Amino acid sequence: MDPSRKRKLRLVVALGAALILAGALIYTSFSASTEASTPSEVVASAEPGRSYELTGKVAKDSVKRDDDRLRFVIADRDGAGSVPVAYAGVVPDPFREGREVIVSGEMKSGTFVAERDSLVTKCPSKFTKEKTASIGG
């Protein structure tokens, strides 16, 4: 095979590999992603069995510990809507009422049942986010 043809072949192979990677990227990310929602959105239009990522502020005086479950209410940033949350798992250090949090889970009869260890609290110093996600694939 003469050199220029070899080079063209290599280019084709490289481009092909890149396309495959890009395809894998796009396909897996759209199918494995969780949608971000606010409390009012989730109360209004959540589909049962579908996983959502709920973001908002922890409402004042709403945090209760119920044996090993944590119960609290998340409200919209502007306070418009809110939804009660039932959470099990490790609670990040900065978690407190009035702080902004993200938690993943699904709606079950009016309560947002959270995935274990999925609670994330925004660190107030604006420096980094606190996570309790589990490691490993």
Add this chain to the structure above:
Amino acid sequence: MAGVGSACLFAGLLTALYAAAASLYGARSGRREVVVSGRRAIYCLAGLMVGATAVLQSAFLRSDFSYALVAEGSSTDTPTFYKATAMWATQDGSLLLWALLLSVFSSTVLFLTRRSLREIAPYATAVLAVVAGFFLLLMVGWENPFGTLASPPAEGSGLNPLLRHPAMMIHPPMLYTGYVGFAIPFAFAVGALITRNTGADWIRATRKFALVARTFLGTGIMLGALWSYTELGWGGYWAWDPVENASLMPWLFGTAFLHSIMVQEKRGMLKVWNVFLIIGTFVLALLGTFLVRSGILDSIHAFGASTIGVQFLVFIALVIVGSTALVISRLPHLRSEARLDSLLSREAFFLLNNLVLVGLCLVIFWGTFFPLISEAITGTEASVGPPWFNRLTTPLALVLALLMGIGPVVAWRRITPAGLRRALMWPVLATALVLVALLALTSSAERPLAQLMFCLVAFVLAVVVQEFWRGAAARRTISGDPWPRALSRLVARNRRRYGGYLAHAGLVVLFLGVAGSSAFLDQRDVRISPGERFTSGGYSITYLRPTATLGADRAGTGAPITLGAVLRARDKNGKTFLLRPSRNFYPTQDGSKGAIGRFFEGEATSEVDVRWGLRRDVWTAVRPDISALDGPIREANAKFGDASGDVQAVVIAAIVERYRRHAPPATFRAIVSPLVSWIWIGAGIVVLGALIAAWPSPEARLRRARSLYAARLGRDLRAEAS
């Protein structure tokens, strides 16, 4: 003094503008003295930044709360070490750190190249001055670290307790040294493009900066991971958080750059690719700084949007557009001087390595910015989590490990298949042995990917050992030195190559740690009372007793109240050791919690206790349940709310003692992760390798080698002439 600080900043801005203008004018008009003037302006800028930093640091150390920044980030009871390092925990302070590092590094490189690179240096100066000017503009216009408060508070808010960890305090300067370090090769690349001087000169002058920058960046990333592991309550070291990814991406590009510039130096190839890489690295470094500062991704719905996000974005866009236009206009000068002869060549493997690194970066970029991408495409914001990242990066990491094994044995231009076979025979054999051992002695077959990584690690290490061995053997046949001396002379005369091999070895050891700990960890969350026990990862862990102390925080962070537990762990052989995880409670300034209650309702941090080990770590964290103390705290608030500090201290001591005597069940997390320590050890080896590669050769040895070669070359010259 705050006025002096602000004046330093504004003067710095004007100086930077002058430096840019003078360098450009001097370069275009050919008037050298104007160029020199521009260079001296950069020296002045460094001086001004040092002055401004000194003013700010002295304010922190004196706890001068008339400075808004000091009031926000420090307090009288913050330990001195954390007072000194609190500056870069704030947005404004970290901008100043950027400007300081940039001006000092620029001064250094311009001083070192003051006699060479006559054509390129002025343009590089202008670029560096413009970047510095941008950061100064941000500070002068929007985020002045020297803002003062009309009525200074008596006490500051204190450094966020989560950041009171030595690793977290060195982490920002390390990262910034990395980011800023890449600005130097970027500036010289732009200068080289403008002057059409696209040989390897700009690379040679700035390679050390790129290597040092990349090493500091890597160390900073590792420190962040270490902090996450030892300070946060979740026991992991990497969460694919946008902030973490933001620092990893320039590292990947920078590593690709360091490899591919070798190809340009040796063969004059990949010129376009190299400028693309360094521009990309610098843009990613700016993006990294921007991501942490702007809140655009930290929040899905703009948690804490900052005031400088838009400016950063504009600047980054300008850099991208400007650089791309420049590269396109200079494409004819960036043509390769040679072609790829064979796929079995070092050039080809470097190119492959580059592709994998850039691919990794792309994956991480996509995942990090996915919320914005999905919003743009589908209208709804969605995000991907660690499982997605792990799934896509693992195969690329495996390929990278494979390349690190084969690459070093391949020669420049071409190696014959027979040569390759001979070179790889022993390493492959060694790997096969390792695989057999793994299958026979461990249960690693349960996780095939991890097992594959273990085999690749063995492969790379075998290759590296072989390289050292054969190289030293080759030296011995010439010089007849004994082994140790041959080895040390080998490394000393080929620092870059053998430093690089060592760095590869370190990196795969790191991969070993990651694979082992993520595939085989055992995590247990339990809620137990004193006396009860549980098992995790082959250890039987008993909750012996609770602990409660005042002002005796082991980690030296200044926490007043510490509640914790003593655990006894027993392994399969009956050996026991104690673990003492605890939780520090810091007071809040919020008066609504009550005078006593505020000591329990402020920030709280997990002080984990880890038993480090080469084979596995036992990591524990505790979350004491203080809800049982609510009643006594309420009573105390009512009765002693107005009492003196001493009385309140006694009351708090009593409440804390109550916890110790009647502790309710506490929540524990115990993680047994195999091989985690090798992550840190591997990172250390990488740094060692980088040090060796970057170490300047002593002059004398060089001169001797030079004269030997010159003599030989002279002889050849004469022979050819006759």
Add this chain to the structure above:
Amino acid sequence: MEYAAALIVLLCLVAFVVVWPLLRGEGSPAPDEGAREELEAAKEAKYREIRDAELDLQMGKLSSTDHRAIDRELRGEAIEILQRLDELERVTPGR
């Protein structure tokens, strides 16, 4: 007030340092010294390449035919650099 005073003082200092070379005029070293440093660096790099190729041969990575070809090419380039350095010496004599 403190700000304005400090600003004026600082700008004066900077101006002094920065204007000094302008007043002195063409006081910088001969332009060819820059070229010499660059050539020296290129020479070092070329020598390193020759050494690397030899090491590769000794370690068995390069076949001797390949090494001969590469070595000849590299030495040719090194000679070129040495010649350019010699020319520079002739143009700016005396060291």
